[in-house]
Amino acid sequence: MNRLIFMGPPGAGKGTQAEIFKNRFSIPQISTGEILREAVKNSTSMGLEAKKFMDAGDLVPDVVVIGIIKDRLAQKDCGNGFILDGFPRTVEQADALSKILKETKMDLDAVINLAVPDDELVQRLLSRAEKEGRADDNEETIKNRLQTYNSKTLPLIDFYRKAGILREINGVGSMEEITNEIQRALG
Ligand code: AMP
Numbered sequence: 001m002n003r004l005i006f007m008g009p010p011g012a013g014k015g016t017q018a019e020i021f022k023n024r025f026s027i028p029q030i031s032t033g034e035i036l037r038e039a040v041k042n043s044t045s046m047g048l049e050a051k052k053f054m055d056a057g058d059l060v061p062d063v064v065v066i067g068i069i070k071d072r073l074a075q076k077d078c079g080n081g082f083i084l085d086g087f088p089r090t091v092e093q094a095d096a097l098s099k100i101l102k103e104t105k106m107d108l109d110a111v112i113n114l115a116v117p118d119d120e121l122v123q124r125l126l127s128r129a130e131k132e133g134r135a136d137d138n139e140e141t142i143k144n145r146l147q148t149y150n151s152k153t154l155p156l157i158d159f160y161r162k163a164g165i166l167r168e169i170n171g172v173g174s175m176e177e178i179t180n181e182i183q184r185a186l187g
Contacts, residue, residue: 002027002081004186005088007156008114009122009149010142011128012171013178017114018085020179021186027081030072032065037093037146054095054136057144059089059152066096081109087152089144094160111160112182118146 004024006014015031022029036054039047046068050060059065069087072078088094101107116124122142130138136145160166167185171178 002083003101003109004081004180004184005108005160006083006086006114007111007153007160008115009118009121009153010145010170011114011124013124013175014112014114016175017112017178017182018083020059021081021182025081025083027083028077029083029085030069030087031070031085032060032089035068035072036060036065040081055141057136057141057148059148060156061176062092062096065089065092069093069097070100073104086168088156089149091155091159094156097183105148108163111163111166112169112185112187113157113166114169116171116179122148146156 002021004021006018006021008014010077015033018029018031021027036047036050038053039045040054050064054061065087069084073082077180084097088097097108122139125137125142125145126139130132157166167182169178169181169185173181
């Protein structure tokens with residue numbers, strides 16, 4: 001069974017690696033960032049609410065993203081496992097996830113944490129800005145996203161280390177090297 005979380009700061013490559021393992025394990029990749037960007041694109045009420053937080057590089061309120069995950073995990077295709085990509089990002093979200101999984105008698109199998117130094121992240125995000133033109137990949141917002149990660153999301157590493165399911169991965173290297181390291185960590 002593969003019930004996985006891919007964690008790491010913005011620009012660590014969690015989306016890229018999550019996509020590789022989604023195909024390898026034939027399980028859905030659930031990216032709250034992607035779901036939110038889609039909502040913004042379609043101007044849904046959730047998208048309109050989320051946009052201001054995303055554009056500033058702030059986190060969208062817990063209640064919104066927890067709602068997204070609760071609905072998504074209830075769908076049939078999550079029965080054989082899933083990869084959460086970019087969720088949870090706060091202790092409140094991690095607690096909510098534990099509760100949702102407990103209610104459905106599911107357990108997490110592993111949390112992959114991709115570690116990359118801040119200066120490398122800034123370089124990667126700026127180059128992604130040029131290639132993909134994401135609204136939140138500009139220097140000011142990038143700084144805020146990294147700060148938000150350090151203050152709100154980093155504590156989760158300890159949360160999952162204590163739970164005994166954290167797998168720490170060096171996120172610097174070629175895409176293939178990192179994929180191999182994750183595969184080894186998952187056994
Ligand atoms: P990402 O694509 O994962 O980098 O997410 C892009 C943006 O969406 C973030 O900077 C947040 O504004 C928002 N977002 C995505 N996932 C979450 C989450 N789990 N909690 C709060 N905000 C989120």
